[in-house]
Amino acid sequence: AMVLLPLLYGCVYLVAFWNPYNNLSALPVAVVNQDQPVTASGEQVDVGNQLTTTLVNGKQFDWTVTDAGAATAGLDNGTYYMVLTIPSSTSADIASLATNQPKPAQLQLTTNNANSYLVSLIAEQASTQITQALTQQVDSQFAATTLSGLQTIRASLVKAASGAQALATGLDTANSGAAQLVTGTKEVAAGDQQLATVANDVRSGLSAAESDLKAAVAQAQSYAQSHPTDPIAQKIAQGLVALQAKFDGVVTKADTSIAAIDKLGAGSQRVATGMASLAAGITKLDAGAHELATGLQQGVEQIPTYTPAQQAAVAAMVANPVSVDDQTVNASASYGTGFAPYFMPLALWVGTLVAFMMFAPLPMRSRVSPYQSPFGAVVTGMTPMVIVGIAQVAVLSIxxxxxxxxxxxxxxxxxxxxLLISVVFLAIIQLLMVALGVAGRLVALVLLMLQLCSSGGTYPVALSPWFFKTISPFMPMTYAVDALRRTINGGELNSVVVDCLILAIFGIGAFSLTVLVTTYKRVITMSDLKPEITL
Incomplete structure (x- = not known):
């Protein structure tokens, strides 16, 4: 047993504290969701419920959804080791990311050193999980909001594109009208040239008519001079016929001129039509330009503007959208203070065990005396140990x-x-030594080892392997550590009363069993007279 005891101590300690962080899923933690959903960009933002669902389904801790009152009570009495509170403004804060005044969400994670000191360190793991979970949600929300905004901008740009198309169509119409205008203008120019030519022809014809008319007059005069008789009338008639023919030519030229003038009028009409088409195209062009400007303006309005400071704030919030405010109630003043409730019972157990090396657990005279009952014999054996225990407690406390x-x-x-712990430990160790003799000391050492691994003095017992979680309620040091932790660090005292009652039951039970064992050990055998250890 002496050879194996160090091995047993080393192995059991290593197994008990091998990697408690692998068992965080067994650590009871409460979440209080007070968040109020909001509507942003036409979409509902419900960060509280989403975060709660993510945490519960993640199973990195044993999350329990509850209300603020139950969570506070559970944190006080040790039902929960941590409480996460999601404030009512969480969704509103996250939704502010889409504005030019973003505000990071702030959650509250509360621990209680009256339950465990090291749980404050474990809270860092919880903070990391919470931050990662909410950051993923915010990234998704930000992406959704951004895409929604892009869709809105896209709609405005589509409208602007429609205006641009109308503008292009108007330009085509205006271009066509301009081409018609050019053609008509050319035709007008050609008509003007023809009109000028006709005018010259008319002028030439009139000149020729004038010459012919003069010749006819000359002939008429000559005829009159040479033939003053009747035949002159015939000549006049012939002259008149010729004159009529000339005038017919004038009429023909006039008709040609009129036709040219008509052509000039048609060209002018085409110019007017082209101008009308151009005007219509320009009108359509103007409408398209207005539509384009309106669409672009609406698209611009959908894009928020940020000052450099606001840009930095948005970037910082996207990177760190949430902060977790770690709060500790009944906080230990120091690392040593946090572990004092663990080492004090250890010291009292070892002190009692060492004291029993100096004093017999049951004086032999009291054991065999017919004048002393088993009860009296046990009390006699305990009395000096109680005095030593009082001294140990006094010195340790000072x-x-x-x-x-x-x-x-x-x-x-x-x-x-x-003092109560010392007396209870005294009763337990006395029972072991009276019942088992020298082997009782070894059992006391083994029992000490089991208690150190299952009392929750370091890490919460919920993080221990199943064996230590199973035996923890049956170990007196579990209640000793809890009672001292709550009286040293602070906390509700109802649990302290329960701890003391359970310790008293352990002590009374051990004392009663010692009296019972003493009843059957009233006779001294030869083995009782031999040395406890021989070489």
Whole structure:
């Protein structure tokens, strides 16, 4: 047993504390969702419920959804080791990311050193999980909001594109009208040239008519001079016929001129038509330009504007959209103070075990005396040990308070509970030694080892392997550590009363069993007279 005891201690300790962070899924943690959903960009933002669902389904901790009152009570009595509170403004804060005044969400994670000191360190793991979960949600929300905004901008740009198409059509119409205008203008120019030519022809014809008319007059005069008789009338008639023919030519030229003038009028009409088409195209062009401008303006209005400071704020929030405010109630003043409730029962157990090396657990005279009952014999054996225990508690309390610096919230209760623990440990070790003799000391050492691994003095017992979680409620040190932790660090005292009652039951039970064993050990055998250890 002496050879295997160090091996047993080393192996059991390593197994118990091998990797408690692998068992965080068994650590009871409460989440209080007070968040109020909001509507942003036409979409509902419900960060609280989404985060709660993510945490519960993630199973990195044993999350329980509850209300604020139950969570606070559970944190006080040790039902929960941490409480996450999601404030009512969380969704509104996350939704502010889409504005030019973003505000990061702030959650609250509360621990209680009256339940465990190291759970404050474990809270960092919880903060990381919470931050990662909410950051993923915010990234998704930001992406959704951005895409929604892009869709809105796209709609405005589509409208602008429609205006641009109308503008292009108007330009085509205007271009066609302009081409018609050019053609008509050319035709007008050609008509003008023809009109000028006709005018010259008319002028030439008139000149010729004038010459012919003069010749006819000359002939008529000559005829009159040479033939003053009747035949002159014939000549006049012939002249008149010729004159009529000339005038017919004039008429023909006039008709040609009129035709040319008509052609010039048609060209002018085409110019007018082209101008009308051009005007219509320009009107359509103007409407398209207005539509384009309106669409582009609406698209611009959908794009938020940010100052450099606002840009930095948005970038910072996207990177860190949430902060977790870690709060600790009944906080330990120091690392040593946090572990004092663990080491004090250890010291009292070892102190009692060492004291029993100096004093017999049951004086032989009291054991065999017919004048002393088993009850009296056990009391006689306990009396000097109680005195030693009182001295041990006094010295331990004074040194811890004035030399080490452990400042308890309830120092008197700490002293009284320490004395109760000492007496209970005394009764248990006395029982082991009376019942088992020298082997009782080895059993006491093994029992100490099991208690150190299952009392929750370091990591919460919920993180321990199943064996230590199973035996924890049956170990007196579990209640000793809890009672001292709550009186040193502070916290609700109802649990302390329960702890003390359970410790008293352990002590009374051990004392009663010792009396019972003593009843059957009233006779001294030869083995009782032999040395406990021989070489």
């Amino acid at each position: 040194v811890l308070r004035f030399f080490v610096g452990v400042h308890a919230v309830h120092p008197i209760l700490v002293g009284g509970i320490s």
